[in-house]
Amino acid sequence: MEIQEILNKKLNNRQELKKIIDWIDNDLIIVITGSRQVGKTSLIFLTIQELFNNFKINPGNIFYFDLEDFEILNLIDSGVKNFVKYILSRAAQKDNRIYIFIDEIQYLNNPSNFLKLIADHYKNLKVIATGSSTLEIKRKFKDSLVGRKIVINLNTLNFKEYLLFKERKELYNILNSHNFRLFIDSKSKSTNAISEEIPVIIKEEIKREFEEFITFGGYPAIVLENNY
Numbered sequence: 001m002e003i004q005e006i007l008n009k010k011l012n013n014r015q016e017l018k019k020i021i022d023w024i025d026n027d028l029i030i031v032i033t034g035s036r037q038v039g040k041t042s043l044i045f046l047t048i049q050e051l052f053n054n055f056k057i058n059p060g061n062i063f064y065f066d067l068e069d070f071e072i073l074n075l076i077d078s079g080v081k082n083f084v085k086y087i088l089s090r091a092a093q094k095d096n097r098i099y100i101f102i103d104e105i106q107y108l109n110n111p112s113n114f115l116k117l118i119a120d121h122y123k124n125l126k127v128i129a130t131g132s133s134t135l136e137i138k139r140k141f142k143d144s145l146v147g148r149k150i151v152i153n154l155n156t157l158n159f160k161e162y163l164l165f166k167e168r169k170e171l172y173n174i175l176n177s178h179n180f181r182l183f184i185d186s187k188s189k190s191t192n193a194i195s196e197e198i199p200v201i202i203k204e205e206i207k208r209e210f211e212e213f214i215t216f217g218g219y220p221a222i223v224l225e226n227n228y
Helices: 003-007 016-023 040-053 070-077 080-090 111-121 134-140 159-165 169-177 200-216 220-226
Strands: 029-033 062-066 098-103 125-131 149-153
Touching: 003 040, 003 062, 016 029, 016 040, 016 149, 029 040, 029 111, 040 062, 040 098, 040 125, 062 070, 070 080, 080 098, 080 111, 111 125, 159 169, 159 200, 159 220, 169 200, 200 220
Parallel strands: 029 125, 029 149, 062 098, 098 125
Antiparallel strands: none
């Protein structure tokens, strides 16, 4: 997928984006783990948009690779030197930091060695990778990456993110300014204290959304599908 196509995507924010941005200027490799369909690719795309919009990174210095594409997988598996040569031949500003996003890195034959070599010898390359299979990652990732990576685990949507995906920002804003337990726990002593401030109909809407959230779960694709 071309970077410009990624920049044009409309995406919902995830709270893990801030964690990634906190480490974006660090030399550590960022590895995003999580089960399939929790939104790892979308989180990568959000990060790319953030680099372009707020960090003003030249799109020509941002690369995205999906390792479910066998041609791309073979390119990266051909060796670090060949891969770096490929990147540098296409980067817009070779003297500036280059951001490399690799989706499903567990498909590499030896992802641990690949990342270690980049971390040790190519400080100008910032790698952000995702991995879906926990067993494959544990099997292929070795201790050689200790001190070279930061792992960010992406779970399914929490309830606040769920509301944003459902385009219920008014309910999201209310939850941000009040204790969510007050809306769910009818035995809470604080419920009456906010009864006049928050209309009953709003409380009921939040409860209905929460029940739906519990029923369908927080997988982004399912939430978006049920919203149309």
